[in-house]
Amino acid sequence: LAADARTVRELFVTAHAAERETDLLRRAAAADIRVTLVTDAVLAELAETVTPQGVVAVVAVPSTTLRSVLDRRPRLLVVLVGAGDPGNAGTVVRTADAAGADAVVLTGGSVDPYAGKCVRASAGSIFHLPVIAGVALDDVLAGARDAGLQILATTVEGTAVDTLGERLVRPTAWLFGNEAHGLPAAALAAADESVRVPIHGRAESLNLAAAAAVCLYASAGAQRR
Amino acid sequence: LAADARTVRELFVTAHAAERETDLLRRAAAADIRVTLVTDAVLAELAETVTPQGVVAVVAVPSTTLRSVLDRRPRLLVVLVGAGDPGNAGTVVRTADAAGADAVVLTGGSVDPYAGKCVRASAGSIFHLPVIAGVALDDVLAGARDAGLQILATTVEGTAVDTLGERLVRPTAWLFGNEAHGLPAAALAAADESVRVPIHGRAESLNLAAAAAVCLYASAGAQRR
Numbered sequence: 387l388a389a390d391a392r393t394v395r396e397l398f399v400t401a402h403a404a405e406r407e408t409d410l411l412r413r414a415a416a417a418d419i420r421v422t423l424v425t426d427a428v429l430a431e432l433a434e435t436v437t438p439q440g441v442v443a444v445v446a447v448p449s450t451t452l453r454s455v456l457d458r459r460p461r462l463l464v465v466l467v468g469a470g471d472p473g474n475a476g477t478v479v480r481t482a483d484a485a486g487a488d489a490v491v492l493t494g495g496s497v498d499p500y501a502g503k504c505v506r507a508s509a510g511s512i513f514h515l516p517v518i519a520g521v522a523l524d525d526v527l528a529g530a531r532d533a534g535l536q537i538l539a540t541t542v543e544g545t546a547v548d549t550l551g552e553r554l555v556r557p558t559a560w561l562f563g564n565e566a567h568g569l570p571a572a573a574l575a576a577a578d579e580s581v582r583v584p585i586h587g588r589a590e591s592l593n594l595a596a597a598a599a600v601c602l603y604a605s606a607g608a609q610r611r
Numbered sequence: 612l613a614a615d616a617r618t619v620r621e622l623f624v625t626a627h628a629a630e631r632e633t634d635l636l637r638r639a640a641a642a643d644i645r646v647t648l649v650t651d652a653v654l655a656e657l658a659e660t661v662t663p664q665g666v667v668a669v670v671a672v673p674s675t676t677l678r679s680v681l682d683r684r685p686r687l688l689v690v691l692v693g694a695g696d697p698g699n700a701g702t703v704v705r706t707a708d709a710a711g712a713d714a715v716v717l718t719g720g721s722v723d724p725y726a727g728k729c730v731r732a733s734a735g736s737i738f739h740l741p742v743i744a745g746v747a748l749d750d751v752l753a754g755a756r757d758a759g760l761q762i763l764a765t766t767v768e769g770t771a772v773d774t775l776g777e778r779l780v781r782p783t784a785w786l787f788g789n790e791a792h793g794l795p796a797a798a799l800a801a802a803d804e805s806v807r808v809p810i811h812g813r814a815e816s817l818n819l820a821a822a823a824a825v826c827l828y829a830s831a832g833a834q835r836r
Contacts, residue, residue: 481818486812509814509815514813583709586711586835587739588708589735596821599822607773
């Protein structure tokens with residue numbers, strides 16, 4: 387199950403899932419979490435998906451601020467500027483978690499990270515690290531700079547990420563733009579460097595989540611070597 | 612548009628798209644490709660998607676064999692073993708193209724790479740490099756070995772990809788397993804090495820397409836340095 391016992395408020399399960407998830411229900415009982423048996427039809431409605439897993443948890447949305455994240459001196463920050471696809475955004479959250487990032491920030495105009503499709507694509511990671519939505523781009527840029535982070539903006543041009551070498555050791559905020567429109571001029575202007583994932587074949591570009599995986603793992607590798 | 616003029620057999624466009632895509636229609640006329648004006652409703656039906664772009668092309672599915680790919684001495688081969696999600700498979704094709712891979716092979720039991728969702732996720736890349744479906748796993752493994760490729764199997768355990776160093780310079784076939792079940796034992800047993808993308812945070816795993824991006828770009832970087 388995605389969420390911690392700390393954040394789960396209530397569980398809905400089908401009879402079929404209840405037979406399978408005995409350990410989950412035992413833990414819910416121990417944590418005094420209310421469990422309600424529902425039919426498959428009710429569960430499907432609750433889960434907002436055509437192939438639900440038989441369990442729906444009502445969880446508290448974690449509340450964190452950009453300020454509190456920056457105060458903890460992050461070394462790897464992921465900033466989605468105007469992300470338009472919830473599946474992509476969720477996958478980036480999952481990848482950021484895997485790469486050991488400190489937080490994911492979505493600027494105003496991005497998708498809601500707590501929408502069902504995004505939560506599912508995050509595979510639970512949205513509850514593992516701070517995910518802060520609706521922040522003004524200027525505030526992220528100024529905050530990241532004040533916290534001593536270098537700002538790397540991903541574009542189709544710029545420096546190839548695999549040639550950045552030791553520059554990736556520094557604490558970094560990575561900016562990723564909208565799938566169709568890329569980053570706004572203000573983000574590019576504020577960045578310390580524009581960075582691209584090199585395209586060796588005939589693809590015009592990489593999917594946002596794939597590009598983020600390459601960039602974030604490049605940082606993680608350099609910072610943890 | 613995704614496909615080359617070589618592979619396009621026919622075009623369907625809405626009146627609105629025709630006004631916008633004057634260059635496309637000029638190229639279609641020059642290549643003697645039949646163009647049919649259709650209503651938005653007909654186009655939506657043809658496009659099998661809720662947000663079509665106003666143009667549908669009928670294209671010939673390229674036919675390539677594993678044999679012909681291996682005969683050309685590939686340096687980077689992507690093998691999806693039992694891939695279950697068409698969106699993931701299409702994104703891997705796009706990433707393979709971007710990383711300069713020579714071909715993508717899907718073993719029997721994988722999704723159909725020419726299904727609409729997979730083609731869309733590939734963003735045209737499915738027409739850029741050979742994509743071969745329905746190959747028996749044993750044939751891929753034996754063929755790759757005969758062609759002098761090392762076989763790297765991705766698992767949640769194994770050697771961290773960022774510690775492989777010079778070993779990634781060798782011509783390589785990367786094996787990626789099913790999203791839920793991973794690689795079958797036969798694939799792991801046949802591989803020269805099991806490789807993992809290290810998980811630094813609390814995520815249980817990476818999305819298939821994100822893991823493929825990290826692995827394929829690690830190979831591309833080593834081979835092209």
